[in-house]
Amino acid sequence: MISLEVKACGPMTSLQDHGRAGYQRFGVSPSGAMDFRSLAAANALVGNPPDTAGIEFVNLGGAFTCAGGDLGIALVGAECALTIDGAQIPAQTSVILKEGQTAQVGHARSGTFAYLAVAGGFSVEPQLGSLSFHLRSRLGGLNGSPLKAGDRLPCDAGAQAGEPMHLPLDLRGGEDPIRVMLGPQDDYFTPDAIETFLSEEFTVSPQADRMGFQLTGPRIEHAKGFNIVSDGIVTGHIQIPGSGHPIVLMRDRQTAGGYPKIATVIGADLDRFAQLRPGSPVRFRAVDRAEAVAAARAYRDWIAALPEALMPVRFDLTTEHLLSVNLIGGAVDALSR
């Protein structure tokens, strides 16, 4: 059986897929890839359905050795170097990791979350229907844990390594404001507070993790207190606790909460927001439902079109080849034009 052996990795490196559906009523967070479109893109590069579980890196990289056969791999997301036995692989390009070779993922130079997909996915038993690791409930991942040195990830034996491909799409987020829909508790805030929220700049604080991103900036004043009887939470809800500083609830959020939610990040902008590093400026723009739904459709269509966006890499991206050809960067640039 082909497997990937973890030689080293950052402490929050974990398996993530589309998340855990159907258990929020029992208090189970959905989890899932923080930047799902990058996971979907990595999966497309190795011929997988978009929601196949991949390895999520959080700022720090890792090293993985292939055993038992050859394995198609691809890395997409935060800007991280990928090398195979020391040879640099171009960004957003799948490659065959041969038996005995080591793939090294560097730390993130911009963005936070990167995804390594393997052809065929991992042969790991899902928990409550998903491989997504959730820290607080110790669910998913490898036996309820993040990855660590010494772990062995069994891969799907039937998968073909496939032809190396390149994805000539720019996945970087840009600096447009993050789109939100107001509510569900915008009536807990004064019109001035809502105006402040939509017009001022905020900064992603160092308290930003898979559960939520705290923002600093102008205080958002409540109109009628900040305690509500707990109600349901969705990913992207922006709650304003007593401090007046917003918390954007992310994939590992709790399922219910008792602070008023001024607005909700639309589904199509969650991935882009997730890649903002601590210290990054962020602005919000309110959109109506029609614009949010149009964005949701465009997002769905973008994911569905990923396989068609791929371009074959016209030579064998093996280490030997990469070492012998010094023009990889130029060749790939030519492909993407």
Next chain:
Amino acid sequence: MWKGRDQVRHDQRGIVSTPRVLACGDGALSVEFGDTVDPDLNGKVLALDEILRERAPAGLLETVPTYRSLLVQFDPTVTDFDALAGLLAREAERLAPQASAGRRWSVPVLYGDPYGIDLDEIADRHGLTVRQVIDLHAGAIYRVYMIGFLPGFAYLGGLDPKLVTPRRTQPRAKIPSGSIIIGGAQAAVGSIECPSGWHILGRTPVRSYAPERDPAFLLAAGDEVVFAPIDASRWDAMERAALAGEPVAEEVSR
């Protein structure tokens, strides 16, 4: 048509005559029956939840019943908010609250030492004996209003007013799994180890959430819970049984 927030009327208990339907971004809405903790209000939430689970409209992804509202998550590229909101408002308006839909569980509790580290303080604070606190806490029938915060964490209503106690000013970073706790007018059966500002009266060997067990979750919103005090000598055997996958909590008749 569903009502905007300006048209809402509340009755004396804070239950709205017509529920509000609030957008939660593009992929969810909240059907809000009120803003209080009340069994009839919660009963309507659960009744609407049951209707949706039995007859799921196209595009419905997941529902989450809470104290006072039903969160409905859907795929906005499949269904239309207005159609879904209209359907839910119509159903919600003619709902009879679900009196008590669920099962009644007897949950064994070891009160006081070594786990119930706040029991003495709660007794002092309310001028009661430890025995009286245990009798009041174990003498009530609780309703599971919702499961949330953590997998299997059961929020209960029905705490005796004599035991209502503000939360701790300094939350604890960790309380053990299965802690039996009270905070404000609420009570709870804890699940896994977690941070908490509630007061710990005791601990149950019952694992309301055990991922390897079938079912992984014992308690559900709408169930009832009664507590059965146990002697310290029974703890080890019951804990072993729970770890082996036994429910340990018993389903009892009303």
